[in-house]
Every structure is written in C-alpha cells, then in structure tokens.
Amino acid sequence: GENVEQHPSTLSVQEGDSAVIKCTYSDSASNYFPWYKQELGKRPQLIIDIRSNVGEKKDQRIAVTLNKTAKHFSLHITETQPEDSAVYFCAASLPGYSTLTFGKGTMLLVSP
Amino acid sequence: SQTIHQWPATLVQPVGSPLSLECTVEGTSNPNLYWYRQAAGRGLQLLFYSVGIGQISSEVPQNLSASRPQDRQFILSSKKLLLSDSGFYLCASDDRGKYNEQFFGPGTRLTVL
Numbered sequence: 001g002e003n004v005e006q007h008p009s010t011l012s013v014q015e016g017d018s019a020v021i022k023c024t025y026s027d028s029a030s031n032y033f034p035w036y037k038q039e040l041g042k043r044p045q046l047i048i049d050i051r052s053n054v055g056e057k058k059d060q061r062i063a064v065t066l067n068k069t070a071k072h073f074s075l076h077i078t079e080t081q082p083e084d085s086a087v088y089f090c091a092a093s094l095p096g097y098s099t100l101t102f103g104k105g106t107m108l109l110v111s112p
Numbered sequence: 113s114q115t116i117h118q119w120p121a122t123l124v125q126p127v128g129s130p131l132s133l134e135c136t137v138e139g140t141s142n143p144n145l146y147w148y149r150q151a152a153g154r155g156l157q158l159l160f161y162s163v164g165i166g167q168i169s170s171e172v173p174q175n176l177s178a179s180r181p182q183d184r185q186f187i188l189s190s191k192k193l194l195l196s197d198s199g200f201y202l203c204a205s206d207d208r209g210k211y212n213e214q215f216f217g218p219g220t221r222l223t224v225l
Contacts, residue, residue: 102155
C-alpha cells in the first residue's frame with residue numbers, strides 16, 4: 001500500500017517568513033495530493049490540493065508543488081501570520097481508491 | 113456544499129461501557145464515508161470506510177465496529193470500551209462527483225476513564 005512521510009514534525013518561523021513542509025510518497029501511481037490544516041481542538045480543513053497532471057498550484061499565500069519523478073510534494077506558505085499556526089497534514093491517494101494515506105503532520109508555529 | 117454533523121461533541125465513558133457515535137451528512141447523496149481516530153498530539157488513523165449502505169471496510173482490527181444503515185448515516189460502536197479508545201473521532205465524507213476531496217465533521221472527543 002501507499003506510505004507517506006512528512007517532514008519536519010515541527011517548524012518554527014517568525015511572522016513574515018516563508019514556511020515549507022515536504023512529503024514523500026511510495027507508490028508512483030498516486031494521483032491526488034491534498035493538504036489539510038488543523039487548528040487546536042478543531043477538525044482538519046482542506047486548504048489546497050493538487051492532482052498528478054499539474055506541477056504547481058497556488059492560492060494566495062499558499063502553494064503546492066509536485067515532483068512526480070522524485071515522488072515528493074511540498075506545501076509553501078509565504079508571508080506567514082500567527083493565524084497560520086496549526087498542524088498541517090499531507091495525504092496521497094491512488095486512482096480508483098477513495099481512501100487517503102496521511103502523513104504524521106507538521107506543527108507550524110508562527111511567532112509575532 | 114456538504115455539511116457533516118457528529119454527536120455527541122464530547123463524551124466521558126467508563127472502561128467496559130458501550131459506545132455509539134453518530135455521523136450524518138447533508139448536501140450530497142451516495143457519499144463515501146469514513147471514521148478516523150486521532151490520539152492526543154498524533155496523526156489521523158483511518159478506522160473504517162464505507163462506499164454504500166451496509167458496505168463497511170475495516171482498516172484496523174480492534175474492538176470497534178461501524179455500520180451504515182442509511183445513505184448519509186454512519187455509526188461507530190463498541191460493546192466494551194478500553195482506555196486506549198480515548199481520542200478525537202472524526203467522520204469524513206467525500207462527494208463522488210469531486211473525486212477524493214474529503215471533508216471532516218466537527219468530531220467527538222471521547223475520554224475513557
């Protein structure tokens with residue numbers, strides 16, 4: 001089955017800096033890669049996703065890049081703000097399967 | 113857009129007691145439904161998923177079970193709770209029309225004492 005590794009487990013940045021979270025996946029057939037943000041005590045929220053037919057997708061301050069050859073994808077947050085502080089999860093899914101395989105999460109702390 | 117309801121929001125139960133958590137979905141039909149568990153400070157563990165009424169797939173063998181009596185209703189149960197069952201239980205749904213985009217309910221925080 002699919003395996004997703006996520007790094008780093010914690011990331012501390014100053015407000016205004018950029019943050020990058022990286023994930024690798026094991027099955028080259030995976031074709032869907034979402035990112036979720038989970039604030040303390042809340043549900044995970046889908047913030048951006050990418051499919052294997054594109055290499056990059058951007059939505060305001062967040063972007064996701066995908067390198068199919070290397071089997072890794074990354075979340076980029078620019079101009080970080082304290083409200084970006086949360087746990088971020090990456091995930092991958094194989095075609096024809098509805099289940100997502102999640103990474104273990106990255107706790108992002110943005111200091112004012 | 114779909115809305116996912118879960119209840120109760122919080123629950124404190126003694127070891128050995130039964131459990132029933134309910135999830136209902138609005139705004140979509142024939143969704144795939146999921147139960148996840150999240151231990152404190154940990155990741156998301158998929159427990160069960162269902163692609164239709166009466167169809168349940170188990171990802172992790174344990175003392176929990178799931179049922180889907182109606183298209184938009186998903187129930188998580190246990191006959192006897194263990195201390196290790198404590199956690200944040202999340203129901204999720206994806207709309208088959210928008211392949212793979214899973215959305216989560218508000219969750220139930222279960223403490224087993």
